Amino acid sequence: MTVSAQDDVARFAALLRELKGRTDRSYGSLARRLGMNTSTLHRYCAGEAVPVDFAPVERFAALCGASGEERLELHRRWLRAVAARRRPRPAATAGAAASGPGGEDAPARERASGGASGAADGVDGPAAERATAGEPFAGCGSSDGDVVSGPLDEAARGRPWYRRRERVAVALAAAGALLATVGSLSALPGDDRRPSAGGGPSAAPGASVTTGPTTPRARASSPAPSGSAAPGESPAPTGTPRRSSAPATGPAAGPTAPADSAPAGPPLAWTADSQVWAYGCGHDYVVAKPPGQVPPPPAPQDAGTWAATQSAVHGGETIVELSVQGTSDTAVVLTALRVRVVGRTAPAPGNAYAMDQGCGGALTPRHFAVDLDKDRPLARAVAGNDAGTPIPAVRLPYRVSAADPEVLRVTARTGTCDCRWYLELDWSSRGRTGTVRVDDRGRPFRTSGIEGLPRYTYDTSARRWAPQAG
Numbered sequence: 001m002t003v004s005a006q007d008d009v010a011r012f013a014a015l016l017r018e019l020k021g022r023t024d025r026s027y028g029s030l031a032r033r034l035g036m037n038t039s040t041l042h043r044y045c046a047g048e049a050v051p052v053d054f055a056p057v058e059r060f061a062a063l064c065g066a067s068g069e070e071r072l073e074l075h076r077r078w079l080r081a082v083a084a085r086r087r088p089r090p091a092a093t094a095g096a097a098a099s100g101p102g103g104e105d106a107p108a109r110e111r112a113s114g115g116a117s118g119a120a121d122g123v124d125g126p127a128a129e130r131a132t133a134g135e136p137f138a139g140c141g142s143s144d145g146d147v148v149s150g151p152l153d154e155a156a157r158g159r160p161w162y163r164r165r166e167r168v169a170v171a172l173a174a175a176g177a178l179l180a181t182v183g184s185l186s187a188l189p190g191d192d193r194r195p196s197a198g199g200g201p202s203a204a205p206g207a208s209v210t211t212g213p214t215t216p217r218a219r220a221s222s223p224a225p226s227g228s229a230a231p232g233e234s235p236a237p238t239g240t241p242r243r244s245s246a247p248a249t250g251p252a253a254g255p256t257a258p259a260d261s262a263p264a265g266p267p268l269a270w271t272a273d274s275q276v277w278a279y280g281c282g283h284d285y286v287v288a289k290p291p292g293q294v295p296p297p298p299a300p301q302d303a304g305t306w307a308a309t310q311s312a313v314h315g316g317e318t319i320v321e322l323s324v325q326g327t328s329d330t331a332v333v334l335t336a337l338r339v340r341v342v343g344r345t346a347p348a349p350g351n352a353y354a355m356d357q358g359c360g361g362a363l364t365p366r367h368f369a370v371d372l373d374k375d376r377p378l379a380r381a382v383a384g385n386d387a388g389t390p391i392p393a394v395r396l397p398y399r400v401s402a403a404d405p406e407v408l409r410v411t412a413r414t415g416t417c418d419c420r421w422y423l424e425l426d427w428s429s430r431g432r433t434g435t436v437r438v439d440d441r442g443r444p445f446r447t448s449g450i451e452g453l454p455r456y457t458y459d460t461s462a463r464r465w466a467p468q469a470g
Contacts, residue, residue, distance in 0.1 A: 005084030012081035013047030015074055016057075019064035020045055033386065034059050035406050050081045053399065058392070065389050267429045268324060268332045268400065272438050274445055275303040276319040276409075279363075281356045284315030284455070286448050288350035291465035297355045297458050315352045315450040318412045319367075322423070322438055325405030334398045335433075336426040337379045337408070339370050343420035348448040352455040353465065366391045367409035372419040372447060379410060379423075397428075415451050420444040 020030065027045070031038040036056060043049040044057075051057055057078055061071050277283040277300050287294055287310050298306035306312070326332040366384035370377050384391035400406045410423065422445060423438040439445065456465040 005087055008077070008080040008084040009047050009050060012050065012074075012077040013045055015070075015077055016045045016060070019061060019066055019070070019074075023064050030060070030063065033063055033391070036404060040403070050078070050085050052082070054078055055399070056404070062390060062392050063386065266427060266434050266436055267328065267330065267432070268326050268427055268436070270322060270324045270425070270436065270438060272323075272440070273321045274314070274318055274440050275300075275307065276321050277303065277355060278317070278319065283319075283355045284317070284352050284450055285310070285312035285355070286315045286348050286350045286352055286450060286453065287312045288348070291351065291353075291456050294351075294353060294456075294465060296463070297353075303355075312353075313348050313418070313446055313448045315448060315453075316413060316415065318445055318447040320410045320412070320423070320438075320445065322408040322410060322425075323405060324400050324408065324425070326401040326429075328402055330429060331399045331401050332427050332429040334396055334400060334406075334425060335428050336396055336424075337368060337410075338424040338426075339372075339377045339379055339412070339421055340424060341372060341377060341419055341421045342444050343418075345418045347416070347450070347453070348418045350453065352450040352453045354455060354457045354468065356457075363387070364391075365409055366393050367411050368394070370410060370412040372412050372414035372421060373416050377412075377421075412445070412447055414447050415449040418446070418448040420446050 020027075023030065027042050028038045031041045034041065034056060040049070041060075044051060044060075054075060057074060058071070061074055066074065280300055283303070285307060289310065294310060295306070324334065364385045367382055368379040369382050370379055381393040381395060383393040394406070394408060398406060412419075412421065422440075425436050425438055427434055427436065455468045457468050458464075459466045
């Protein structure tokens, strides 16, 4: 990477650090509000990596209270930094490094740096991680003749001509011995015990067998996706059983996935927590028991156990925190979030028990608001607020991956029904689309209205539930 490219990345990182310095918050605090890893945010601000998408940078600028002019300047510097990180090294620079001072030591130094330079100069994201693992960037493969690296120089020198001639002679001798062996075996009488490499009469009809030279042809005609099973691993189950007609040896050993197989399951993972309280302290439960039989309010982390033992129902509001992330570095686009109401009845009988005596906070997280009293409720994106600083709402479509997860917060309210509902999350990745159902461990979420019910708060001094005043 040239000096000008380094300057572009450094200027982008300097503006990030300047904005971060205004907040008086740590990297960990900012990362939690942005929904990313602390180390990732620190690498951005240190100039060690550049995000491939401007969305996290825009959220960072909004959280730091950047003005409109500063956001435009940040976007301009981000474009120059991304272009600088993706800019290939000129061939003239590589040639000068190989023939400059140091002579024969230059290729050795270039080989010593090796793939580390690709990870240091690459853009942070899936492309950079592929480069670190040894895969070239798209458009900069090993066939590019304008890029000179250490290993290519060593391979270009090759071996002396007499060494190559000896290797050719040995290969020809081995080939001749193999042909003689095959000819001798073909002259022998038929033996049913002899392995059949081609899946002859002993091969079961309908079985999917891929052995010998058929493997390269299958891969060449229809490349298997990156999610297909590698040799030695158990591939995803398919409708046709796979059997081998003979013990395979050599590189073809082990199961080989069919050329038309596709990755099984969605390319994302999710978890849902429905026992979330407003501001971490405020929530109502409907319990069909008198106050004398209801235990004191639990700590927020024990809310699930408390509600299960009391057969409690969320009163008036249910907050669901949905954590979504990809199962690989490949980006997964979340395209839509829908609400499905599967049951509506009269509000559940009982008493409403408040878990607090009034609480609040300076941070209002962004969320999706759902009105369950509507005939066709929708998940509406709502912006948040952090002590006067707006937090942009999550707008779908939204991209996630293994390195860039996202937490979606859904707040569903009702005043007139005992509603049972769940969420549907649509996704798209690498030409595949699908929908995952988000519910409460296989059951629909449940929210019941509390209008007209007796409401109790807990008196900590008397250690008992007392009717709410007013």
